[in-house]
Amino acid sequence: MTGIAPHGKLRERAAVAVADEALRRKLGDATDGLGRARTSAQAAVENYEELRDAARVRKGLIVARLPEILGELADKVERNGGTVHWAADAAEAQAAILAIARRRGARHVVKSKSMATEEIGLNDALERIGIEVTETDLGEWIIQLAGQAPSHIIAPAIHLDRRDVAEIFNQIAGGNLSDVPEELCAFAREQLRERFMAADIGISGCNFGVADTGSVVLVTNEGNGRMTTTLPPVHIAVMGMERVVQSLDELDLLLTLLPRAATGQDTTVYVNMLSGPRRDESEGPEEFHLVILDNGRSELLGSEFHEMLNCIRCGACLNVCPVYRQIGGHAYDSCYSGPMGAVLTPLLSRAEAAGELSDASTLCGACYDACPVKIPLQDLLLALRRERGEHVSATQRVAWSAWAKAWSSPSLYRLTTAAAARGAGFVPERLAPGSWTEGRTLPRPPAGGSFRARWRKGDI
């Protein structure tokens, strides 16, 4: 499990990914397909741009009233018979969930896909006290069996092809499976059905909490989300504290945007609205628990990064990002990758290596164009870089200052570039700021003279 604590250097992880031609082909195919599906689904909504603008504004209003809205959500969940746990950080979230597991004598847990539970390292915590955890989302189960981390927030196994999956499944199937996706899915259905029926606790994430009704809404395609929240006697939903709306009107708005942006669907197969444990019913969980998770999110409130709390985890930004499309999710070494991960991880993580992730960007703004709630991700990436820039060494500062000064004056600019064109080179490589030249090569002087010289001569 990755959590949000990158190790090592981004450049090295990216170099490994870029050298893997098969990975780049798989990523290109998958992200192209998702992107095309998204634009096609968006075209079916006439006022899509209006909805994006409205979503940006509404989410901002929700975040500005977060304490009141969370209070109402909690009141209604409790009125529906559920229990609310307030987790300031990952350790508190783990502790609350482990306490429920111990009280219930739980041995087997099934999970539907939840990035929040990846973030807090929940599976490891449960396994450490001897509980067997089974991921039931097909992509998550594949990577769980392979001992890997997810590489995309919507399609966790996007970096694997059918041969990879067959190899992984054959480790438990005894080598009899072909690599036909239908056969692999049938195997997963049969294996996981048993786990659902035997589980003591089902743990899910939460796409949207709804304060007005005290509900948790899950959008899924496979049916594992419904099984996880119906069959075991206990359901625990882990929710990032910002993933709420006040009203069903706002829920409707975001449900219009999310599936179209994520997979190009007009709706997911199932939209599951859960309002507490079962009441006078013979099916459904006896206990419902909502774990509301802070884990660094409150630091974004009132800051220039507050719009990052508007993210609805659709993954559209990953699919259009020229960097993500080349290096994939593992190079970010965080469960949140792509542009949203490059912003969110350094804001939530205490790992020193997290700060580098804002370099994983060309600042092209494709993410902002794709984002259904119009988060200005490129502005946030720039702001993160600016923050890091405040901590550079004196030598670097001097070098940057000198260069900026030289090129602010037309005559000095002409002098330095003319000198460079005559073979004097730009700045001797050894004097340039070390971390900036690492991974970059300085341009060689152009053959035939500088552009300006050739222009003056009429050569161009």
Add this chain to the structure above:
Amino acid sequence: MEREAFLDRLRARLAVPAPPNLAHPLPRITGVPRARFAVPSTDPVATFEKAAAAHGAKVRVIAPTSAALGGLCDEILAEQQPRARSAVVTDEPETAGAAALLEARGLTVVASGDPSAAASADLGITGALWGIAAIGAIAVHSRRAGGRTASLLPPVHVGIVRASRILATPADFWRDALPSEGPPPSQVVLISGPSRSADIESRLTIGVHGPRVVWFVVLDDRPRSP
């Protein structure tokens, strides 16, 4: 952490307003606009049929009569190989008469509300309080359906909805119909077709954990024009 301590941390941070984004300022927009679909629904039933079929559901519009429902049972049973031997049927207005029709065709029928019975049934029949035309979905309510598993565990799910209850858009459901019912039951689920996944090489596979085959039956209870 205790609730008030948790929320106090948020209140403290929110006491200082966030700096505005000058490069991409917030638009001036009020309220929560409804989606306008490029092909608006003039006939909800036709729109529902088209949208649900696009998701892989089999849709049939029939007269709300026992004879019509019986004929449909024949069609459904003929398609399932091997032939279904057992079914779980909910006790909802839309499913009235279905159990008897299936028993007459040799099936064992159990009532909904028992997960292990649903797990071993070949066929699950439920009603639906609402349909949503634009996205080809039906809304199934847990208490009304006597539980949650009839539409989930059997490999074939037949969802029966009345034509008069098919709403044009999701907004009509979430903003108007659902709140009009009062506090929601423990589960309301929108179902728009058979379960699916594209997690392996983005190749769409139908029938993962939920039902592999889904029939939406529309009981045409609309008044006839003279």
